[in-house]
Amino acid sequence: MDKINVTQQNIKHKRKLLAQKRRRARLRLLFLLLFFGAVLTGVLFAGYALVSLGSRLHQEYQAMYQGYTQRQQARRGTVDPRFDGYTNVLLVGLDDGVDIDGGTEKKADAIVVASFENSTGKLRFIHIPQDTWVNVNGSREQMKIKYLYAMGGAPLLTRQINALLGISIHQYIVLDMAVFSELIDAIGGVDIYVEEDMNYDDQEGDIAIHLHQGYQHLDGKQAQQYLRYRSDDLNDLGRLQRQQRFCKALYQNLLQFKTLTKLPAIAEIIKQRVETSAEIFDSVYLANALRHLSSVPPECMILPGAPAADDQTIWVMDDATTAQRIQELFPVENKVE
Incomplete structure (x- = not known):
């Protein structure tokens, strides 16, 4: 009898243990379902948030890019796709x-x-030449091209040069003489041969130029004097020829390895002090163009023409010769049709 009672108690105990195991199993299952449900809900919410954020960022990017294209259209006009193989940048130096x-x-x-x-x-x-005689786009007015900046800034000057040369300008950079001097000092100056003694003083214009003939290492202020000097037989043509020599010397200086260490200082001056049409969307494109610069010395060309017969201070462009030279610089076979 005692054995039967013991057996029944064991059976009840085992059933109780099994019942407890089943309850624990159901609780674990319920916990797991709740846990995975919460995780799934979080994932779905995060996914929705990311999709919403991505959509919003895309819309903001599209709005930013649309604004950028509208600004560029206003600044430089329509860019002809035939010039996609080139990066044409207008450099303007101001003298007030x-x-x-x-x-x-x-x-x-x-x-x-x-x-x-x-x-x-x-x-x-x-x-x-700054004294090039032009018909101002959209009007019958004629004037020297140097005065267009005062009328409509770099955008007007850019569109005028687009029409004058028959090419597309992709970007423009405008700087005054003070910023020019800072940039030359930032790169460590420029080595150039000064072709004659240059002495010129103009108290009214606050100009004092004194450079000796021979090879010179010019700092920013001296480089400014070299480019502004005009008291020679060639007058403005002489200034343009000096601009050519200076651009070649500056280009060779920029290609030197030591210039790399000065790029942050140069970039900061450009960012803070220089007027330019380039924006963040242009950074990669321009950096890629600069990265592939050739070590071959640059080719230089002065806009073909001659002083006007009745006014030696006016430069009259030779349309036929200019068209021929532009065709040589931008041959049809290198253009994208």
Whole structure:
């Protein structure tokens, strides 16, 4: 009888243990279901948040890019796809002093188109005399091209040069003489041969130029004097030829390894002090163009023409010769049709 009672108690105990195991198993299952449900809900919420964020960022990016394209259209006009193989940058140096015409507003004292050939890295400079006589786009007014900056800034000057040369300008960079001097000092100066003694003083214009003939290492202030000097037989043509020599010397200086260590300082000056059409969207494109610069010395060209017969201070462009030279610089076979 005792054995039967013991057996029944064992059976009840085992059933109780099994019942407890089943309850624990059901609780574990319920916990796991709740846990995975919470995880799944979190994943779905995070996924939805990421998709929403991605969509919002995409919309913001599209809005930013649309604004960028509209600004670029206003600044430089339409870019002809035939010039996609080149990176054409308008370089404008401002001089806000009194000039021989009596003007006192800021004017374009130096106008240069720097053209990079993307496939070869070759660089060409097109120097445009500041006194080039132009018909102002969209009007019947005629004037020297240097005064267009005061009328409509770099965008007007860019569109005028687009029409003048029959090419597309992709970007422009505008700097005054003070910023130019800072940039030259930042790269450590420029080595160049000064072809004659240069002495010129203009108290009214606050100009004092004193350079000796011979090989010189010019700092920013001296480089400014070299480029502004005009008291020689060639007058403005002599200044343009000096611009050519200076651009070649500066280019060789920029290719030197020591310049790499000075790039942060140069970039900071450009960011803070230089007017440019380039924005963040242009950074990679421009950096790629600069990275492939050729060691071949740049080709330089002065806008073909001659002083006007009745006014030696006016430069009259030779349309036929200019069209021929532009065709040589931008041959049809290298253009994308």
